[in-house]
Amino acid sequence: MRNFNILIGGEAGQGLVSVSNLLIRAITKEGWYLFAQQDYMSRIRGGHNFVRLRLADQPVYCCERGVDLLVALDQVTIDLHHEELNQNGVVIADGQSSPGENFDLISISFAEIAKKQGQPPIMANAVAAGAIWAFLADNLSAIELVLAETFGDKGDEVVQGNIKCAQAGFNLAREGRTLTHPAKPLEPPEVMILKGNDALPTGALAAGLKFMSAYPMTPATGVTEFIAAHSERLSVVMEQAEDEIAAINMAIGAAYAGVRAMTATSGGGFALMTEALGLAGSAEIPVVVINAQRPGPSTGLPTRTEQGDLLFAVYGGSGDYPKAVLAPGDVEEAFYLMGTAFNLADQFQTPVIVLSDQHLADSYQTVKPLDPAKISIDRGNLITDAGPEYKRYQYTDSGVSPRLLPGFGSGGLVVSAGDEHDEEGHLIEDAETRIKMMEKRMRKLDGMKTAALAPVTYGVQEEPEYILIGFGSTKGAVREAVDLLIGKGIPSLQVHLPQVYPLPDKLRQIWNLPGRKIIVENNYVGQLEKLIGAELAAAPDGHVRKYDGRPFAPQDIVEQLLGGGGR
Amino acid sequence: MTEKRFTVSRETAWCPGCGNFGIINSLSQALDNLGLDPKDVLFVSGIGQAGKTPHYIKGNVLNTLHGRTLPTATGAKIANQELTVIAMGGDGDGYAEGGNHFLHALRKNVDITYIVHNNQVFGLTKGQASPSSDLGMITGTTPRGVSYESFNPLAVAITLNAGFVARGYAGDQEHLSKVLQAAIQYPGFALVDVLQPCVTFNKVNTYQWYRARVYDLNQDPDYNPHDRKMAWERSWEWGEEIPIGIFYQVERATLSEHIPALENGPLVKQPLVSPYLGEVLAQFK
Numbered sequence: 001m002r003n004f005n006i007l008i009g010g011e012a013g014q015g016l017v018s019v020s021n022l023l024i025r026a027i028t029k030e031g032w033y034l035f036a037q038q039d040y041m042s043r044i045r046g047g048h049n050f051v052r053l054r055l056a057d058q059p060v061y062c063c064e065r066g067v068d069l070l071v072a073l074d075q076v077t078i079d080l081h082h083e084e085l086n087q088n089g090v091v092i093a094d095g096q097s098s099p100g101e102n103f104d105l106i107s108i109s110f111a112e113i114a115k116k117q118g119q120p121p122i123m124a125n126a127v128a129a130g131a132i133w134a135f136l137a138d139n140l141s142a143i144e145l146v147l148a149e150t151f152g153d154k155g156d157e158v159v160q161g162n163i164k165c166a167q168a169g170f171n172l173a174r175e176g177r178t179l180t181h182p183a184k185p186l187e188p189p190e191v192m193i194l195k196g197n198d199a200l201p202t203g204a205l206a207a208g209l210k211f212m213s214a215y216p217m218t219p220a221t222g223v224t225e226f227i228a229a230h231s232e233r234l235s236v237v238m239e240q241a242e243d244e245i246a247a248i249n250m251a252i253g254a255a256y257a258g259v260r261a262m263t264a265t266s267g268g269g270f271a272l273m274t275e276a277l278g279l280a281g282s283a284e285i286p287v288v289v290i291n292a293q294r295p296g297p298s299t300g301l302p303t304r305t306e307q308g309d310l311l312f313a314v315y316g317g318s319g320d321y322p323k324a325v326l327a328p329g330d331v332e333e334a335f336y337l338m339g340t341a342f343n344l345a346d347q348f349q350t351p352v353i354v355l356s357d358q359h360l361a362d363s364y365q366t367v368k369p370l371d372p373a374k375i376s377i378d379r380g381n382l383i384t385d386a387g388p389e390y391k392r393y394q395y396t397d398s399g400v401s402p403r404l405l406p407g408f409g410s411g412g413l414v415v416s417a418g419d420e421h422d423e424e425g426h427l428i429e430d431a432e433t434r435i436k437m438m439e440k441r442m443r444k445l446d447g448m449k450t451a452a453l454a455p456v457t458y459g460v461q462e463e464p465e466y467i468l469i470g471f472g473s474t475k476g477a478v479r480e481a482v483d484l485l486i487g488k489g490i491p492s493l494q495v496h497l498p499q500v501y502p503l504p505d506k507l508r509q510i511w512n513l514p515g516r517k518i519i520v521e522n523n524y525v526g527q528l529e530k531l532i533g534a535e536l537a538a539a540p541d542g543h544v545r546k547y548d549g550r551p552f553a554p555q556d557i558v559e560q561l562l563g564g565g566g567r
Numbered sequence: 568m569t570e571k572r573f574t575v576s577r578e579t580a581w582c583p584g585c586g587n588f589g590i591i592n593s594l595s596q597a598l599d600n601l602g603l604d605p606k607d608v609l610f611v612s613g614i615g616q617a618g619k620t621p622h623y624i625k626g627n628v629l630n631t632l633h634g635r636t637l638p639t640a641t642g643a644k645i646a647n648q649e650l651t652v653i654a655m656g657g658d659g660d661g662y663a664e665g666g667n668h669f670l671h672a673l674r675k676n677v678d679i680t681y682i683v684h685n686n687q688v689f690g691l692t693k694g695q696a697s698p699s700s701d702l703g704m705i706t707g708t709t710p711r712g713v714s715y716e717s718f719n720p721l722a723v724a725i726t727l728n729a730g731f732v733a734r735g736y737a738g739d740q741e742h743l744s745k746v747l748q749a750a751i752q753y754p755g756f757a758l759v760d761v762l763q764p765c766v767t768f769n770k771v772n773t774y775q776w777y778r779a780r781v782y783d784l785n786q787d788p789d790y791n792p793h794d795r796k797m798a799w800e801r802s803w804e805w806g807e808e809i810p811i812g813i814f815y816q817v818e819r820a821t822l823s824e825h826i827p828a829l830e831n832g833p834l835v836k837q838p839l840v841s842p843y844l845g846e847v848l849a850q851f852k
């Protein structure tokens with residue numbers, strides 16, 4: 001595989017997002033595979049933000065270390081990142097920057113060039129994109145296409161102005177240089193380009209989401225705004241709630257009334273939701289909660305990534321009740337798992353938690369075109385008619401009772417309660433009914449275990465030396481770490497868990513394989529390791545962890561593994 | 568005599584003489600008078616003695632968490648506008664634990680009726696002070712007497728321009744059922760704060776105490792419930808004279824009217840997946 005890594009850095013508000021969004025789409029149009037990772041601070045102006053773009057002639061699953069083209073919108077970007085430059089790495093700096101010692105530096109004052117073209121300073125972004133494009137292709141057609149798509153509704157003048165600026169940047173960067181361009185796939189792949197915070201809500205819509213309520217919290221807000229933006233056209237409701245407690249309770253109310261409903265939040269907001277999750281557990285109301293994790297505790301690092309809410313998602317809350325916790329590892333899985341989430345919620349009449357994190361939420365990836373037809377909708381034991389004898393919590397072998405919706409049926413009433421109740425849903429306090437109802441609810445967990453998603457494996461199945469086990473957004477980095485290990489002659493296998501609760505029994509079988517089991521996770525205490533220990537009584541031979549708020553690069557994993565012997 | 572469709576005979580967890588009996592009787596009466604079918608009515612409640620009410624009346628029930636009555640009722644109403652949604656709970660539930668939701672429900676104007684069984688104490692937890700306890704009331708948590716200003720739900724509701732603001736008295740069922748009927752018919756958020764004697768824990772605001780004080784403000788020919796300023800001023804009357812009745816009523820667009828998706832009928836009856844989903848996916852190409 002041949003890669004080209006671009007890092008664009010600058011202050012918040014300097015146009016970084018515009019430039020990178022433009023490039024992300026143009027790179028995809030031009031036919032490369034792409035992974036783009038965003039690193040931004042919790043502020044609106046100033047500071048240091050950057051985006052990594054990794055384009056390649058084969059599918060890529062994460063970003064890696066090393067930079068081929070460093071684009072600095074400020075001096076800080078050069079100071080912080082010049083050491084990451086690969087051999088022959090080039091820096092494009094906006095305006096006057098101190099010349100580098102070991103690298104080729106191209107100085108272009110983006111805003112000034114825009115002005116020279118008779119265009120407003122905002123078109124400095126197009127100049128920058130044009131200059132970067134000089135390193136990727138020998139013509140600007142993809143950039144022109146994207147500019148036309150982006151600014152088409154602002155009129156031809158704006159489009160042409162932007163194209164002029166891009167052309168000027170492109171010409172300046174090429175001046176006096178012979179540039180070789182990164183290798184492209186032989187055939188331009190048929191792909192989509194999107195980030196986790198696009199895939200999750202789109203998956204939800206494909207799964208029949210009709211109601212969402214949420215209170216904004218980074219990095220989950222993208223999901224909320226996405227649904228809001230499409231709500232009118234797709235006839236879906238998105239209600240901004242007064243707090244996370246209201247958000248989940250509204251979703252529970254809507255779900256009780258019969259629609260597919262969800263909410264999305266991050267750690268602190270998720271903490272506020274735990275009492276209501278118990279309500280959904282007790283009253284057996286299907287509701288889906290996306291927790292886009294950020295590093296905790298407390299407000300933590302609002303714009304960074306971590307996998308520190310795993311045990312909280314699995315065990316958090318008062319009392320015992322069945323639930324499922326899913327952990328999509330990439331954009332594609334995020335889309336399809338939303339279908340699984342809503343189906344599990346309906347089939348088992350329980351809350352389902354989808355663990356995302358900032359890395360998944362904000363990273364763009366080229367993926368095979370997503371196919372909504374592959375998301376089938378199963379609403380479980382939903383009945384359309386019942387008479388006055390109907391009992392919402394009828395005891396059954398599976399623990400799942402036929403579910404009537406309020407207002408439907410011929411006289412059947414839907415009585416639901418979070419307080420302990422009898423088969424009819426009315427309040428009880430006697431021990432006998434309590435035991436029966438508790439056992440009915442918990443029996444659902446048996447079915448959920450059987451239905452649990454199997455681990456996804458990649459790499460060497462026969463006699464692996466290392467087995468790297470992970471969940472959620474480490475999927476891409478672990479996969480590429482396995483490739484690096486195999487490249488070093490070390491047969492290795494990846495075991496990725498798209499579902500972390502209940503854990504699939506198949507995970508236990510991994511322990512029958514030879515090889516060192518290493519658990520890779522982005523948290524301090526080793527939450528997946530503890531979970532596997534508690535649920536499957538299995539212990540790994542080592543682990544790879546980090547808790548710096550940043551995603552893994554494959555090299556991080558290999559270094560920790562081989563450097564420290566995996567401990 | 569209308570048929571009593573909402574009445575059920577189930578043993579309650581309430582003390583004999585509790586004001587909750589007056590409220591449930593008035594409510595059943597109001598619903599019967601409106602000719603509603605229990606299967607089309609949803610009672611949403613929180614936790615407390617008042618929160619148990621839905622279990623003693625016929626209809627669909629969503630008995631939720633302490634304080635979370637209003638957001639849950641809001642979600643249910645948005646999902647199925649065809650349901651008549653009646654939210655109910657105690658003053659602790661609505662004004663303490665659920666205080667933030669109360670403020671925002673007033674702003675949103677979702678089309679539900681909210682009945683607060685206001686006994687000015689926490690009944691279920693055995694008699695602690697509530698936000699609406701009178702100054703000086705001695706309870707288990709306030710041995711030196713309540714020192715905080717009493718929460719005035721009516722004044723707050725009128726301040727936030729809630730569409731329908733009323734007060735009833737559990738000891739006057741005929742009046743209460745009329746007020747409840749008007750509240751249920753009102754298109755929008757209707758608050759009915761009900762003075763509810765708690766015979767066990769509130770030895771101050773008793774039946775006797777109320778009987779000597781309450782009067783129907785809508786009998787006053789000079790009173791205009793469409794006059795917000797007048798309503799707000801009257802909402803502060805408390806002591807020798809205590810007004811009950813409809814304090815304030817105006818027309819306001821309901822939450823549903825602001826939600827485009829609900830123009831296509833009840834959400835729960837709409838197709839799950841929109842034919843326009845393809846447009847969403849196309850933007851990633």
Ligand SMILES: Cc1ncc(C[n+]2csc(CCOP(=O)(O)OP(=O)(O)O)c2C)c(N)n1
Nearest residue numbers: 614615616617633657658659660689690691
């Ligand atoms: C989160 C939470 N906090 C506290 C309680 C305990 N609790 C139950 S009811 C109640 C207050 C009851 O007062 P009120 O809401 O006025 O209802 P009443 O019993 O007087 O009808 C409290 C504090 C609870 N169930 N849940």
Ligand code: SF4
Nearest residue numbers: 582585616690765766
């Ligand atoms: S404690 Fe008070 S409010 Fe509760 S049932 Fe008894 S009298 Fe009614």
